Amino acid sequence: MYRTGLNDLDAVVAVAREGSFRGAALALGMSTTALSNAVAKLESGLGVRLFNRTTRSVSLSEAGRAFVEQIAPALQDIHGAMDGARSRQAKPSGTLRINAFAAGAREFISPLVFAFLRRHPEVHVDLVTEGRLVDIVADGFDLGVRRANLVPADMIAVPLGRPQRHAVVGSPDYIMRHGEPRTPSDLAGHRCVRIRTPDGALYRWHFEKRGETALIDVTGPITLDEASLARAAVLEGVGLGFFLEQDVREDIAAGRLRRVLDDWTPPLGDLCLYYPGRRNPSAALKAFTGLARDLARKART
Structure with missing residues (x-):
């Protein structure tokens, strides 16, 4: 008997969010074939089609839309509980997903990301660069990087150093x-x-x-x-x-x-790292933001 796994549910939510199997596979760090198989198995187990597929597009079926609306909040709670458990570990590990615009990434990747990876070799950093502004929580990112004036008001912001011009x-x-x-x-x-x-x-x-x-x-x-x-x-x-x-x-x-x-061409404002104020951030997230604050303090002195 097929039992639904957490990864299968994550796959469905990712496809719904990204609007494509390829985009969802990239977001989850798995192959398109594996993701497609996971969705197909879940659909078979439920006995209902969750997505309408054509050669050019993927969209939620009526049943799929209702299913995702119900499971997405529960999945957030489950992942929050898992983050809480990971936060109690002494050694940072796992994956940190960061969204940034390309020029900002070039500015902080060497002093911050590379230094972090040298200190914490068991952490994998998944850095995605794009010009559009995204909702980092809805799109599954742990952190974002933007200029200070573009950081959402409900996020915790950490200045990364010298203002941009x-x-x-x-x-x-x-x-x-x-x-x-x-x-x-x-x-x-x-x-x-x-x-x-x-x-x-x-x-x-x-x-x-x-x-x-x-x-x-x-x-x-x-x-x-x-x-x-x-x-x-x-x-x-x-x-x-x-x-x-x-x-x-x-x-x-x-x-x-x-x-x-x-x-x-006056200064534009500080480049900032930002993240949601979670109650139980992972050890990796705490270590990364801690290093960012240390480097920002050194840059100001």
Whole structure:
């Protein structure tokens, strides 16, 4: 007789949340085949189809929707109890899932994540980067990383160090040929590398100085959707680029890129690690947030 396991229930909730078997498998760290088999076994055991499947989409059936609505809160309680039990262990272990935007991840992965893994080799860190803001609790993450102004009010936030800034840069060759913009409005006469955001919109360059703000829809010969590609284009002299400072800091220091409009790009606010105020955080979560606080204190001194 087939007995339903916790992993089978997690699989159903993950597919419902992600809207696809592939996305759910990635979230759970298992193969798509194994996840599909787990859902199929549960459906067979229940005698009802939980998902409507086509070659292009997956959606909950009416029975599946009612089933997920009933089991999801119970699963949260069960996992909370398991987290509570793990929190009593002396040695951090298990998996920490972290959601961050790519530039933020590049900023903290070396001083924090790598240092943590060296101290706690029995912990596995699953770091997911994406541009969209997510509900870290609903999407199954333990921690998130965003700028302070984007952290939800009901979360505990830990500043990770120096505030972020934007930087407008160009290659020395480009600036020699086209000159240096002195104000944001001067960008109308420049070739710029345009960036498309994850939702498909073209990113507008944001500037601020002494209370005056400007949002500029730049024009240029190329549109890209990834910061490393935009950096390569700017290094080649294609045009000016708009980046988070940490992505081009070494290029500026080495003279490969020159910064312009520096006085129009004030600090954006601290980069923060954030997490829900659980009553029983795991030993791994407590160790990770503790290390983050230690590093933040050292950065301020």
